[in-house]
Amino acid sequence: MTDTTPRSTADTEGAAGTAGAAGGGADAPLLELRGVGKSFGNIRALSGVDLRVGAGEVTCILGDNGAGKSTLIKILAGLHAPTAGSYRVDGEEVAFASPRDALDRGIATVYQDLAMVPLMPVWRNFFLGSEILRKVGPFSRLDVAAMRRITDEELKKMGIDLPDIDAPVANLSGGQKQVVAIARAVYFGARVLILDEPTAALGVKQSGVVLKYVSAAREAGLGVVFITHNPHHAYMVGDHFVILRLGETELDAPRAELTLGDLTHHMAGGAELDALEHELARSEGPDGGPAVPHPTAPADGPA
Amino acid sequence: MASTLAPRPAPAATTEKELRAGRRPLLNRLLSRPELGSLIGAVAVFAVFFALAPTFRQGDSFATVLYAASVVGIMAVGVALLMIGGEFDLSAGVAVVTAALTAGMAGYYLNLNVWAAAGISLLVALAIGFANGAILVRTKLPSFLVTLSMFLMLQGLNIAVTKLVTGSVSGPNISDMDGYESARAVFASSVPVPVLGGVRITVIWWLVFVAAATWVLMRTRVGNWIFAVGGNAESARAVGVPVTRVKIGLFMTVGFFAWFSGMHLLTASGRQQSGEGVGMELLYIMAAVVGGCLLTGGFGSVIGAAIGAFIYGMTTMGIVYAGWDNNWVMFFVGAMLLLAVVVNAWVRRQASKR
Numbered sequence: 196m197t198d199t200t201p202r203s204t205a206d207t208e209g210a211a212g213t214a215g216a217a218g219g220g221a222d223a224p225l226l227e228l229r230g231v232g233k234s235f236g237n238i239r240a241l242s243g244v245d246l247r248v249g250a251g252e253v254t255c256i257l258g259d260n261g262a263g264k265s266t267l268i269k270i271l272a273g274l275h276a277p278t279a280g281s282y283r284v285d286g287e288e289v290a291f292a293s294p295r296d297a298l299d300r301g302i303a304t305v306y307q308d309l310a311m312v313p314l315m316p317v318w319r320n321f322f323l324g325s326e327i328l329r330k331v332g333p334f335s336r337l338d339v340a341a342m343r344r345i346t347d348e349e350l351k352k353m354g355i356d357l358p359d360i361d362a363p364v365a366n367l368s369g370g371q372k373q374v375v376a377i378a379r380a381v382y383f384g385a386r387v388l389i390l391d392e393p394t395a396a397l398g399v400k401q402s403g404v405v406l407k408y409v410s411a412a413r414e415a416g417l418g419v420v421f422i423t424h425n426p427h428h429a430y431m432v433g434d435h436f437v438i439l440r441l442g443e444t445e446l447d448a449p450r451a452e453l454t455l456g457d458l459t460h461h462m463a464g465g466a467e468l469d470a471l472e473h474e475l476a477r478s479e480g481p482d483g484g485p486a487v488p489h490p491t492a493p494a495d496g497p498a
Numbered sequence: 499m500a501s502t503l504a505p506r507p508a509p510a511a512t513t514e515k516e517l518r519a520g521r522r523p524l525l526n527r528l529l530s531r532p533e534l535g536s537l538i539g540a541v542a543v544f545a546v547f548f549a550l551a552p553t554f555r556q557g558d559s560f561a562t563v564l565y566a567a568s569v570v571g572i573m574a575v576g577v578a579l580l581m582i583g584g585e586f587d588l589s590a591g592v593a594v595v596t597a598a599l600t601a602g603m604a605g606y607y608l609n610l611n612v613w614a615a616a617g618i619s620l621l622v623a624l625a626i627g628f629a630n631g632a633i634l635v636r637t638k639l640p641s642f643l644v645t646l647s648m649f650l651m652l653q654g655l656n657i658a659v660t661k662l663v664t665g666s667v668s669g670p671n672i673s674d675m676d677g678y679e680s681a682r683a684v685f686a687s688s689v690p691v692p693v694l695g696g697v698r699i700t701v702i703w704w705l706v707f708v709a710a711a712t713w714v715l716m717r718t719r720v721g722n723w724i725f726a727v728g729g730n731a732e733s734a735r736a737v738g739v740p741v742t743r744v745k746i747g748l749f750m751t752v753g754f755f756a757w758f759s760g761m762h763l764l765t766a767s768g769r770q771q772s773g774e775g776v777g778m779e780l781l782y783i784m785a786a787v788v789g790g791c792l793l794t795g796g797f798g799s800v801i802g803a804a805i806g807a808f809i810y811g812m813t814t815m816g817i818v819y820a821g822w823d824n825n826w827v828m829f830f831v832g833a834m835l836l837l838a839v840v841v842n843a844w845v846r847r848q849a850s851k852r
Contacts, residue, residue: 202804294736297737303730306733306736308731309737310732310737311730311733312725312726312729312730312733312734312796313729313730313796314725314729314796314797315722315725315729315796317724319722319725319726322722323723323726323733323734323737323739324726324734324737324738324739325737326719326722327718329743335718336713336717336718336721337717337718337719337721337722340718363530408821490771
């Protein structure tokens with residue numbers, strides 16, 4: 196717990212700088228998986244998965260329920276150690292013992308539940324676990340003014356202007372909560388953001404808000420791993436696509452080699468293909484021009 | 499396509515949505531203060547007894563009201579912190595008596611200075627809190643069950659051990675032992691205050707504890723963590739808050755206040771009865787809940803709990819001053835609790851509505 200204090204004060208000046216530098220210099224990908232597998236007893240949850248995430252790149256991981264997405268997230272986040280293959284950060288093999296280790300290497304995971312406390316004010320949530328402290332004699336107190344100011348600044352950078360930074364997080368919309376969680380991860384030195392289904396529980400408009408910030412994070416030079424089962428959302432922001440199926444990689448392709456149709460096709464699999472093609476024909480229209488993210492319809496079909 | 503996704507786009511629709519979700523008028527912010535309901539209640543109760551009971555209007559009666567409030571209020575400080583941290587402690591009432599008995603018996607039978615005995619008692623009280631917390635985080639059982647067990651065990655131990663050691667149901671008289679006078683000065687003396695006359699020192703301590711706990715809660719990292727473990731322990735753990743240590747620490751804080759209250763009981767008379775304290779734990783919880791603490795944790799205030807204790811003090815003494823039958827006290831306290839809970843819930847709903 197003491198280690199969080201210097202980190203947060205250092206980040207006060209350096210967070211944006213770190214992200215920028217990482218975007219420029221590295222030739223090895225920020226994060227790389229080679230042939231990663233994970234077995235629980237004799238159940239193979241994941242096998243032979245390759246993944247590369249560079250700075251300023253969004254890699255989308257798609258897959259149906261049970262495809263191994265959550266296992267993959269847990270490996271990336273440092274919750275599980277892979278039982279096969281290697282996990283590299285900046286080209287260097289790592290073995291994370293805890294999510295804290297991953298965080299120290301700049302790999303931040305934003306889970307679906309967002310790790311926020313609904314009844315606490317936005318700024319308290321933002322700094323929870325990494326509070327800025329100021330010495331008062333033998334005691335140290337929270338530097339409330341600084342935390343409120345930084346929270347406000349960081350959220351404004353992400354395009355969110357909250358009139359009341361003291362409002363409990365529960366009062367924010369789903370999309371805003373996601374963005375606060377993302378802003379927090381970025382501020383505390385994340386170089387790679389792992390977003391676990393950030394649009395799953397959101398409506399069309401709110402999903403749009405989140406997708407914009409995914410894109411903003413990429414522009415800021417961060418690597419993003421975007422986990423979703425919605426090919427439409429993935430295709431709007433993704434540079435590279437990995438589709439998992441029953442724990443194995445079914446597709447691994449850069450954006451240039453794919454159309455939204457291909458992506459949806461792969462997501463749908465064989466059996467329900469005909470029915471889906473019918474729907475695809477309709478959804479490809481608006482997606483030619485990148486106007487509105489199509490709602491979840493076709494992707495949810497097989498789920 | 500990527501070109502349309504500019505780094506910081508803010509189309510009108512989104513901005514409007516964000517503004518609507520974020521804005522909270524001043525009135526709403528006031529309404530969402532946890533202690534607001536109890537403050538209104540306190541004013542109402544004060545007005546009622548002020549009007550009905552002439553004695554209630556006198557300064558020295560008010561000092562008595564404050565004393566009654568402080569006895570519950572000091573414990574309510576710890577209980578409120580614990581409740582904001584998401585747990586509660588049914589053993590707090592009998593733990594006070596355990597602390598008093600421990601100090602009395604340790605001082606008398608080991609022939610110690612009262613302050614040394616108080617030290618032993620403090621260790622015992624903190625150990626009780628630690629046991630509550632450690633069992634809770636180890637077994638992941640609800641605090642109701644863990645502290646109910648502790649309550650029953652302590653209730654039995656208080657009487658059984660006292661009988662075993664002293665041969666009677668009351669602890670030994672320590673009023674002629676070394677250090678008793680200075681301990682009495684700290685824990686149970688009176689301080690002259692203008693208008694009110696002699697105010698019991700527990701009232702001063704109560705105010706000090708409320709101020710200190712409020713500062714810790716609102717302005718320190720630990721305070722932030724207390725809200726977080728009560729509001730969402732899993733989230734708190736995910737961002738690096740030491741949840742188990744915070745919870746155990748909160749139970750030990752209740753232990754500390756139980757020790758303090760026990761020392762007050764002991765030094766007020768010099769002798770502690772072993773069967774007391776049962777039922778008091780619910781009054782502490784009552785004060786915290788009236789003051790706006792959520793039973794489910796994550797929300798509340800120590801000042802609110804102090805106001806809750808003050809309402810209790812006014813009610814118990816006010817009924818006496820008004821010349822009513824004393825047996826009505828609990829009925830009114832219960833009615834007050836029900837009213838406070840309903841009003842608090844209603845106020846919170848209004849505040850969270852837009």
